[in-house]
Amino acid sequence: MDVNINTGKSTSSLSSEDELDLRRGPWTVEEDLALINYIATHGEGRWNSLARCAGLKRTGKSCRLRWLNYLRPDVRRGNITLEEQLLILELHSRWGNRWSKIAQYLPGRTDNEIKNYWRTRVQKHAKQLKCDVNSKQFKDTMRYLWMPRLVERIQAAATTTEPHTTATATTSGGSSTTTVNGGPTMGFTDNFIHAPVNSNFTPENSGNSSESFGTTHVSDFGDYYGIPVNNQSVSQEYYQGNQVNYGGDNSLTSPNCNYLNNQGMDFQGVDNYMEQNSHQNWSFGLEDTTDNLWNVEDIYVLQQQFNNM
DNA sequence: AAACGATCCAACCGCTTCAAC
DNA sequence: AGTTGAAGCGGTTGGATCGTT
Incomplete structure (x- = not known):
């Protein structure tokens, strides 16, 4: 049985996202850098096309979330004061x-x-x-x-x-x-x-x-x-x-x-x-x-x- | 040292809202 | 006014980590 290496799902039950071979789960350093570099050059927004243009095998939603919750330069880390x-x-x-x-x-x-x-x-x-x-x-x-x-x-x-x-x-x-x-x-x-x-x-x-x-x-x-x-x-x-x-x-x-x-x-x-x-x-x-x-x-x-x- | 349970948090999912056409 | 895609939002999940036994 063919299995998508990213989702672990059988290819027989793949969704449209799977068919596009979209990645899920934790982001790699390479993906982060690709997203950061792309946004630094082109700005954020239009997340679906951004994901494609940046060469990321992620949904626009996933890119947006990663940026807003983690990569954005003004995101504050550390304990809640x-x-x-x-x-x-x-x-x-x-x-x-x-x-x-x-x-x-x-x-x-x-x-x-x-x-x-x-x-x-x-x-x-x-x-x-x-x-x-x-x-x-x-x-x-x-x-x-x-x-x-x-x-x-x-x-x-x-x-x-x-x-x-x-x-x-x-x-x-x-x-x-x-x-x-x-x-x-x-x-x-x-x-x-x-x-x-x-x-x-x-x-x-x-x-x-x-x-x-x-x-x-x-x-x-x-x-x-x-x-x-x-x-x-x-x-x-x-x-x-x-x-x-x-x-x-x-x-x-x-x-x-x-x-x-x-x-x-x-x-x-x-x-x-x-x-x-x-x-x-x-x-x-x-x-x-x-x-x-x-x-x-x-x-x-x-x-x-x-x-x- | 290993097993187990609790906790934390990044990421995902589904739904709603908004805006452009 | 209706449709469609993008964006936003809140709820949930699952893996990593930590503490305890």
């Missing part, structure tokens, strides 16, 4: 699985990458909490626990980056600002964390090393409980008061819901900022080197809360 996590959570809470729309606000990140992050990390936490990722409980947990924690971690990490960078994170009287390397601060109308633009980002320095961004390692969340912010253990304070109250009126408060409410944290501010700065890369590389956001005790407490609802 804390700020990016925060953005993803916020934007997903608003738009759901609109990955490409979300990706528009994370320069250099592809919809595919964000989608993978969501499926592998966020859904994993939902699984740990034994609740559906689309349930109100989990969404509330994200909004009132996870996201405030991310904000704290961003601030804490920014603090610990000094004096390696000029990062500062201050909170006083309900305001919070973060500035790194003298970059512009985020123009949130409220007191959302002010993250700067990383104007130094290039594909070359976008490796896994957080050093490439001039920032320091962010510790595991388990260790996070000891990170002092403003000369006090915010996280401990946070955790001690960490009792989510689900009122009969569906109101939901938590200690760091206080962060949201008392400090006037209003995600309209995120909106405003993103509208103004969507063309910019605003991450400053506080890579989350772990997805261990919850420790065992967290999960237990949350499960208890869910069970009591």
Whole structure:
């Protein structure tokens, strides 16, 4: 029986693509170079004819995907940073699985990458909490626990980056600002964390090393409980008061819901900022080197809360 | 060292939307 | 208005890698 060496399929059941002897599966270095060189000369678009003209035995679709998700010079590699996590959570809470729309606000990140992050990390936490990722409980947990924690971690990490960078994170009287390397601060109308633009980002320095961004390692969340912010253990304070109250009126408060409410944290501010700065890369590389956001005790407490609802 | 399971992510698939004619 | 091809999008898959036993 004749078998197509690329697809492994019997030639008797070949599709039109197979008949053209189209390749599938992982791209080779030669294919990548051919695609890059062709686009460098002729530009992108018209993917089917591009694939033919470039001498690639691939579908236009495959070429487009390879270019957009991997070869494009501005594609950012490496771990999703804390700020990016925060953005993803916020934007997903608003738009759901609109990955490409979300990706528009994370320069250099592809919809595919964000989608993978969501499926592998966020859904994993939902699984740990034994609740559906689309349930109100989990969404509330994200909004009132996870996201405030991310904000704290961003601030804490920014603090610990000094004096390696000029990062500062201050909170006083309900305001919070973060500035790194003298970059512009985020123009949130409220007191959302002010993250700067990383104007130094290039594909070359976008490796896994957080050093490439001039920032320091962010510790595991388990260790996070000891990170002092403003000369006090915010996280401990946070955790001690960490009792989510689900009122009969569906109101939901938590200690760091206080962060949201008392400090006037209003995600309209995120909106405003993103509208103004969507063309910019605003991450400053506080890579989350772990997805261990919850420790065992967290999960237990949350499960208890869910069970009591 | 080997086997196994879990996790990650690049790539594919099918469907929808858009634009040109 | 209808058709067709290109592009975009979200869901899914499968192989590579990593961690555990």
